[in-house]
Amino acid sequence: MKEEDVNRCQIQEWYPRFKLVSTRTFIHELPESFVQYLLDDSGPFLLPVSISNEDAFPNRIHNPEEEEDYQVSEGSGDEAEPLSPPSFPELELKIKESIETLGGAIFPKLNWSAPKDSAWISTSGTLRCTTFSEIALLLRSSDSLIHDLCHAYDSCSDKTMSMPPNFFLALRKWYPSFQPEMEFRCFVRGQKLVGISQREVTTFYPVLCEKKNDLEVLIEEFFNGIVRLKFESNDYTFDVYVTQDERVKVLDFNPWGAFTLPLLFTWEELEQKPREGDDLDFRIVESRCAVQPGLKTAVPYDYLDVSAGSGWDQFLRNAGEELQRQTKSPEAGA
Template identity: 80%
Template sequence: MESSPVYTRLTPATIKTSSSSTISSMKEEEVNRCQIQEWYPKFKSVSIKTLIHELPESFVEYLLDDSGPFVLPASVSNDDALPNRIHNPYEEEDYQVSDGSGDEAEPSSPPSFPELELKIRESIESLGGAIFPKLNWSAPKDSSWISTSGTLRCASFSEIALLLRSSDSLVHDLCHAYDSCGDRTLSRPQKFFLALRKWYPSLRPEMEFRCFVWGQCLVGISQREVTTFYPALCEKKDDVKALIREFFGNNVRQKFESENYTFDVYVTEDERVKVLDFNPWGAFTLPLLFTWEELEQNLREESDSVAFRIVESQCAVRPGIKTAVPYDYLDTSEGSGWDQFLRNADVELHRQTRSPEAGA
């Protein structure tokens, strides 16, 4: 997968970061702490129910293999093969591979992971029949479009395999997790894990928040879903901020060992806070309604307050920038295409904010 066209044309020279100090100070151990199999056991009581399976190397190689057409594992039946999206090459008359001698060769045997599939099937059943998957760090959010529901909801091994194999963003976990580490010695983790997280259809996206921690102090909170304006959230923002601050002090600050990091939470209707994820400070982590410069400026000002940002009007909605690479790999340097795009977006946002229709 090192030869993936999505990533190989992006070199370290194109990396745009918030500051050189942020990246150079990131360590492998900090990235490792953000793996779900590392943090979940400590936060199990305040997170959503999750079952984690170590992946055999053969399955990792299957995810990385882009040398031919997408073939589902051998045990997946025709009913599970999602025929509208993925075809069984054995049933396609035009699927022929030449061996160079003029004779038509048979397609290679599809992969088989019977032990893993059995464990996953049992886990899905124990979690209520539906889950959403993620690897050590990332979920295959960029491939949700290929599922029947348009979400990450999976009820079978075949749906999980389809999402994982269709995701470009998972290349980060498989090949590039340590690229931003100043003390990098690894190219990939020694082991990969598949986390099956219980699917909750009633979760409200406006109640997900990303929290920014520097020096073990909570310095910022951002609404996680920035592409939509939720009027009801404006009325709750002070209460939500207080709940998250209390939760951080009671449940996160003394348990998570890194000095600088981010973590995502969900606030339930009965005002309980649940940990969803941990990520490093900077690098491939999205700052959402902040910029890393703004967060670091707040630190330089030695403010004791926690900056809390939500989308407070329709004009403040951010466009959803969905890319197949980590945020930090985008070339947003001055004069680049992404730099001009973001500048134009900011100009349009300010124009709308100042317009009479916006109430200015």
């Protein structure tokens, strides 16, 4: 993988070319002060002061151990001046205007990634945001965005930098009717579509079994007619969404391998796919027994006690035994 391949996958790079076949998006370049705010982990977690009084959690400090004494200088014994929450008025006004234009609700992402790992902290448990403060809360709480901020080029064979020269915030229109079963990840090797995977692999959707052949035709035609002609890398992945009226929308581009999840494939399998021939492999979860493991909880996995003897340890053991029982049962082999 080369740096140029990673750079092409930044949303501010690919969106202008695919705007007509993507979801409506506004992109704002982030000031250096806001980028440093996202990177700063040296003190209490303070949300920015909202000039519109639209705080997600007013005056919230996200560090319980320091909540009571964060105003005292370490080792001084003297009271220090209270910490002033940051403020980004120009950026907030631009974002507020964009949210209103997009219908009042959006989900955010940086150059490459969305803060999916911090959805648990929002009041809705999703990435849906209606204010600048809600966006700041999700971005500041996300560990996955550290990839964008510090490690985007770690897997590049010609690595010359650790972060891009500029960061961007993409505000993507929130669609309440979004159906997760209609989102797919597509794998391109040698400018040839070699694989398609159901994007949400933790759920079995019977409708996909019925529509699999039609969906494969739609996505392959979309790739050959639009994506292959406009995206310059040889190896990459892209995510699409198929609407109820059978229109295909491109949602994202990601580099081949590295931090990109192969979902129902493995990267070893995909690397072995021939670059020539007609052997497109479309994979879906075809039964409840084939669902990929995943903990759908309201808190991050790291916060759970999964040690031996814990409640979650017993749950996982029971789930594994049940999966083996179902797999060996006569009904599973039918």
